[in-house]
Amino acid sequence: xxxxxxxxxxxxxxxxxxxxxxxxxxxxxxxxxxxxxxxxxxxxxxxxxxxxxxxxxxxxxxxxxxxxxxxxxxxxxxxxxxxxxxxxxxxxxxxxxxxxxxxxxxxxxxxxxxxxxxxxxxxxxxxxxxxxxxxxxxxxxxxxxxxxxxxxxxx
Amino acid sequence: xxxxxxxxxxxxxxxxxxxxxxxxxxxxxxxxxxxxxxxxxxxxxxxxxxxxxxxxxxxxxxxxxxxxxxxxxxxxxxxxxxxxxxxxxxxxxxxxxxxxxxxxxxxxxxxxxxxxxxxxxxxxxxxxxxxxxxxxxxxxxxxxxxxxxxxxxxxxxxxxxxxxxxxxxxxxxxxxxxxxxxxxxxxxxxxxxxxxxxxxxxxxxxxxxxxxxxxxxxxxxxxxxxxxxxxxxxxxxxxxxxxxxxxxxxxxxxxxxxxxxxxxxxxxxxxxxxxxxxxxxxxxxxxxxxxxxxxxxxxxxxxxxxxxxxxxxxxxxxxxxxxxxxxxxxxxxxxxxxxxxxxxxxxxxxxxxxxxxxxxxxxxxxxxxxxxxxxxxxxxxxxxxxxxxxxxxxxxxxxxxxxxxxxxxxxxxxxxxxxxxxxxxxxxxxxxxxxxxxxxxxxxxxxxxxxxxxxxxxxxxxxxxxxxxxxxxxxxxxxxxxxxxxxxxxxxxxxxxxxxxxxxxxxxxxxxxxxxxxxxxxxxxxxxxxxxxxxxxxxxxxxxxxxxxxxxxxxxxxxxxxxxxxxxxxxxxxxxxxxxxxxxxxxxxxxxxxxxxxxxxxxxxxxxxxxxxxxxxxxxxxxxxxxxxxxxxxxxxxxxxxxxxxxxxxxxxxxxxxxxxxxxxxxxxxxxxxxxxxxxxxxxxxxxxxxxxxxxxxxxxxxxxxxxxxxxxx
Numbered sequence: 015x016x017x018x019x020x021x022x023x024x025x026x027x028x029x030x031x032x033x034x035x036x037x038x039x040x041x042x043x044x045x046x047x048x049x050x051x052x053x054x055x056x057x058x059x060x061x062x063x064x065x066x067x068x069x070x071x072x073x074x075x076x077x078x079x080x081x082x083x084x085x086x087x088x089x090x091x092x093x094x095x096x097x098x099x100x101x102x103x104x105x106x107x108x109x110x111x112x113x114x115x116x117x118x119x120x121x122x123x124x125x126x127x128x129x130x131x132x133x134x135x136x137x138x139x140x141x142x143x144x145x146x147x148x149x150x151x152x153x154x155x156x157x158x159x160x161x162x163x164x165x166x167x168x169x
Numbered sequence: 170x171x172x173x174x175x176x177x178x179x180x181x182x183x184x185x186x187x188x189x190x191x192x193x194x195x196x197x198x199x200x201x202x203x204x205x206x207x208x209x210x211x212x213x214x215x216x217x218x219x220x221x222x223x224x225x226x227x228x229x230x231x232x233x234x235x236x237x238x239x240x241x242x243x244x245x246x247x248x249x250x251x252x253x254x255x256x257x258x259x260x261x262x263x264x265x266x267x268x269x270x271x272x273x274x275x276x277x278x279x280x281x282x283x284x285x286x287x288x289x290x291x292x293x294x295x296x297x298x299x300x301x302x303x304x305x306x307x308x309x310x311x312x313x314x315x316x317x318x319x320x321x322x323x324x325x326x327x328x329x330x331x332x333x334x335x336x337x338x339x340x341x342x343x344x345x346x347x348x349x350x351x352x353x354x355x356x357x358x359x360x361x362x363x364x365x366x367x368x369x370x371x372x373x374x375x376x377x378x379x380x381x382x383x384x385x386x387x388x389x390x391x392x393x394x395x396x397x398x399x400x401x402x403x404x405x406x407x408x409x410x411x412x413x414x415x416x417x418x419x420x421x422x423x424x425x426x427x428x429x430x431x432x433x434x435x436x437x438x439x440x441x442x443x444x445x446x447x448x449x450x451x452x453x454x455x456x457x458x459x460x461x462x463x464x465x466x467x468x469x470x471x472x473x474x475x476x477x478x479x480x481x482x483x484x485x486x487x488x489x490x491x492x493x494x495x496x497x498x499x500x501x502x503x504x505x506x507x508x509x510x511x512x513x514x515x516x517x518x519x520x521x522x523x524x525x526x527x528x529x530x531x532x533x534x535x536x537x538x539x540x541x542x543x544x545x546x547x548x549x550x551x552x553x554x555x556x557x558x559x560x561x562x563x564x565x566x567x568x569x570x571x572x573x574x575x576x577x578x579x580x581x582x583x584x585x586x587x588x589x590x591x592x593x594x595x596x597x598x599x600x601x602x603x604x605x606x607x608x609x610x611x612x613x614x615x616x617x618x619x620x621x622x623x624x625x626x627x628x629x630x631x632x633x634x635x636x637x638x639x640x641x642x643x644x645x646x647x648x649x650x651x652x653x654x655x656x657x658x659x660x661x662x663x664x665x666x667x668x669x670x671x672x673x674x675x676x677x678x679x680x681x682x683x684x685x686x687x688x689x690x691x692x693x694x695x696x697x698x699x700x701x702x703x704x705x706x707x708x709x710x711x712x713x714x715x716x717x718x719x720x721x722x723x724x725x726x727x728x729x730x731x732x733x734x735x736x737x738x739x740x741x742x743x744x745x746x747x748x749x750x751x752x753x754x755x756x757x758x759x760x761x762x763x764x765x766x767x768x769x770x771x772x773x774x775x776x777x778x779x780x781x782x783x784x785x786x787x788x789x790x791x792x793x794x795x796x797x798x799x800x801x802x803x804x805x806x807x808x809x810x811x812x813x814x815x816x817x818x819x820x821x822x823x824x825x826x827x828x829x830x831x832x833x834x835x836x837x838x839x840x841x842x843x844x845x846x847x848x849x850x851x852x853x854x855x856x857x858x859x860x861x862x863x864x865x866x867x868x869x870x871x872x873x874x875x876x877x878x879x880x881x882x883x
Contacts, residue, residue: 114479150529
């Protein structure tokens, strides 16, 4: 049995007994039951697996869990609390900014990170921030509108 | 009215479609599945409308072979026309039956009753009773008669209205949705398949000894050239598969077509040619009339394309007590069950196939193949629920691709600039190699097994608007037409149904060619189309797109910037869509930059306006991605598009502003919308490039290298 690894996930201390090079994504999904982050490529090319790590949208598919020790991790599940949605989640609903929804957890995480550092982003800044995130259904334009909506409703 | 919609005639038991639950909800059933197109919400809206209950009360259960509602494939933009129309009628009849029950229970004549959110009452004070009191948890035991008319369009309060968001969005944005990849099972083990390195590769030897000692590994399954591994944990299965990959020796063969010359390769292949009349291939194709002096000729190509779903395929399968259960994101749980039964030599009633949502599905992707992989491994591990996932490279290399195409158009214009003679030849490999029965299940692992279950040799589909000739028949009124489908039998790379099938290439060609003819005569592309267009709905859609763009059809006065338009009615029978594209071509990089896309569509009666626009816009962006960026690359042996670097798709930095207009036709039949913008978008981009820089691009993708090459020739 491997030694327990201590993680800070969604504001909770979690202990997992896995090999330290186990991809963090699989630890989140299989050991912690946090399945919002998705496997898309395993190559850090699509950001379907992105979560917030110290506030930055970060891929989890190709790094071992040990790289996340001591970091503050927030997954999509951690953005809403007690049934209250994060404003970005609400904006995605209001704009119906999803089709299949598989990429959406990564998109929302990316949008939250952007809006934290740039509360009122330009379209160009939204596009740049979300550029690493792939979507195949073609929901991009609505996702851009959803991010704009958050900024508009805040100001 | 007494004729039933076909799906309801096939399944007339109303309990098959609608269940009044014990709690204050209604469950409706469909044999279709959610692919990301929003069908669950559109069906819920139709049912809530007819039943007079709140949208939020309606639950939708999608295809599961244990339920019995067999609607074959969720494909061809048919779900609203098939399941939507049937469910509307079934719900109307259930409502009528509940009214009858209420009338008896309340002892009030039917005509005095009204319904508000499932509560039936007599406004003059004769009491009230709810659907749930009348029939909660009880079957209605009624057969559809077709004698109840659904609500008239004027009475709709949900259908065609914008209120109420897609019902699955909250779960999607909170991560609560359980995709097939997210399933958990108390008996679950993780599995991976080690795929051959290339199409004709055969496994010569496999040293699995190092893997058998690895932590967590439960077993290695080898059958011919099919290799899989099972492990307790996912990362253990992944690692074991990597080791197996390095310990496998394969005999490979060069079987792939020459790269970069797909058009001439298609033309040279042996095959069959059919004359297409009224959308149907009917009889042998005549040779082109050598005496015709064509005013203009041009040919267009598209390469192999990928579905490229963001989530690689997956399935879970459990073999227990002689029964096989398969959880899959397949488009057709019944056809898959039949193919699995055939391949595994099991009776179909020993197999249950349940649909679970997967990542976006745009046609016949690898879902069925993954289901077969999982089933093969599950049978090797009885009593364990085998969760099988493909890797990104598995998906890129092995999904069934969209077929390549070559289209050659010719026309004669008379002195008034009208088309008097039209010729259209289209070549392609099959668009239909779905799972089947009869000894060739058409499942990826089949030919790798020993003895092999080979693919069925592709055969030409001769029904109206099938694959290669889909939308080969122009929407325009042309006095003399010669339309020929050239079926290419060879299939060096497996091809099957990718969103819009042959329509993308045919519409791309026809609508580019119309633009070329207009330019040849110095007529605006809008005017030239209208000159040849009799269908009123098509004219209105075309005009609506131009109006939305504020575009008169006049040529660009600003070199480098241009606008283009294209139009089609999908399959000649589904939704109409016109697309106007505004773009510029970067002077230095030769990159085509999309600035704006305007879409107008007529899909008959609109059920879910926002959902319909989502489909139109998503289709347009996906088509823009195909047109600007995509092609499967390969050498003589191996597919080299193995990830998103080697098969790039459209990104946020490349996405234009989009505006859409729906021409709602209340009371008219539903016309499927999910594939309507694929064809027009590609042609509109090509036409806008011509307007911008005077260069015709006829071979997708329009990479900067292609733009430069075409500019040099022009």
